[in-house]
Amino acid sequence: MNISAQSATLPLTCLAAPLKVAGIQMVSAASVAQNLKTASILIERAASQGARLVVLPEYFCLMGRLETDKLSVAETKGTGPIQDFLSEAAIRHHIYLSAGSIPLISPDQGRVFNTQLVYTPNGEQIARYDKIHLFNFARGNESYDESRAILAGQKIVRLETPEITLGLSICYDLRFPELYRAMGQVDLILVPSAFTYTTGQAHWEILLRARAIENQCYVLAPAQGGHHENGRRTWGHSMLIDPWGDILEVLPEHEGIVSGTIEPGRLQEVRQSLPALSHRKIFADK
Template sequence: MKDSLAVAAIQMVSAASLERNLAEAGALIAQAADAGAKFVALPEYFCFMGKKETDKLVLAETEGVGPIQDFLSKTAQRHNIWLSSGSIPLVTPDPARVFNTQLIYDPTGKQIARYDKVHLFSFARGQESYDESRSILAGDAVKRVDTPVVNLGLSICYDLRFPEFYRALGVVDLILVPSAFTYTTGKAHWETLLRARAIENQCYVLAPAQGGVHENGRRTWGHTMLIDPWGEVLSVLPEQAGVVSGTIEFSRLLEVRQSLPSLSHRVL
């Protein structure tokens, strides 16, 4: 039986400069790895937060090719870590839209999994308005990844609001939720939803986030978190760039599932 896994989530306030974002991400990943993390996760769109929604189209890469993916692969290999990309823009059949894609890399730098965000966020209240479908093409499948160190359920940001999505993953050790929650929706719902997903699925949740005021004027909620399968927040960073670190204890997963075997009580 696996014993434990040191993990880290990176929080950023990404800018409109790819080079600047990659440099900052590289420094934060190095900080996490130097502190002992073996699995590191970046936030949604760690590589770019443009001044308008369509700016990301210019940076969209084909799977397996491009400077963002080269950075991720080489960084995982350099630090001998498992690495989640958070999300990056990949090309789609529609030239006006991209996939919002999470990639997982092993310690050799090999990409071992891909997940395209399924649920696309929209919100309108007063002067605040968002509609991801204008520039993003939705994925169509859930994705779990069973690795030698941890069994993962992949999701991105707005997926968090759909509990049936996580049920479809099956039983996993760790759910990843890289995000760029708005300040408004994050303040109201972020922690509640993350803790609910951990409790319902009796697993750890690692949620790397964007957290601060970006060059485009958007304010993201931040509060990157690691939550245990009982719903306890183990570590949190409210705002600004930094690292949230912690440990997945596989004995804790077993303890929670044995004491309250709700996963085996499901009838639907």
């Protein structure tokens, strides 16, 4: 562990202007076509309400009956009907669009990457984040192990656009604060998720608010929220949280949208009144 001799000097914020954002909550089915249709309707609604950045939940395109169902719909990066849909939607509504996660082919034939892609208003894919931390939980009749069908990613992703600086993460990543520290200072952390009802009820809000508070940034967490065809129940409670940890909007269950505005003034206010980011002394070894 390295101890810094001096406090870091950081700009209070690089966000130039307010930005309207929206997170989409879904109850995805076992049909890709059905899910894309639902996503299309919700993306259009979010864009019509003025959102410039729209974020889909984890597994928006498929909540299969089996963990391995995602293997049959996995795409090669840059080509495939799911990616075509995302690019076209970004162009049609002139928005930045984040695919909460889609399955992309990996070097391991028995597993896929669980990947978040970000598209610009001209349909260009400008960022890729492969989920690093893979969910594993067993209690009573509940049992999940993402590593059976998913290959873990290796790269932390911080995305700078002309409008906003984003930190990319997916679901279970939320439990690992060191990931977010390694991103550096960002305006908004994205946490598209499919938290189980059990773990979500216990920890979802607490973890999201903690990540916003300790990183002094906004957090947008669009989620799966309801009873799925495969028998799984997800927690939902998609929410937008500000840098002080205040919940700006939340949607408990069912399909819908949470939205709000990322305000540079709010980022500056929090970071100026409590300059914790510049007070950091302890950094992980490189």
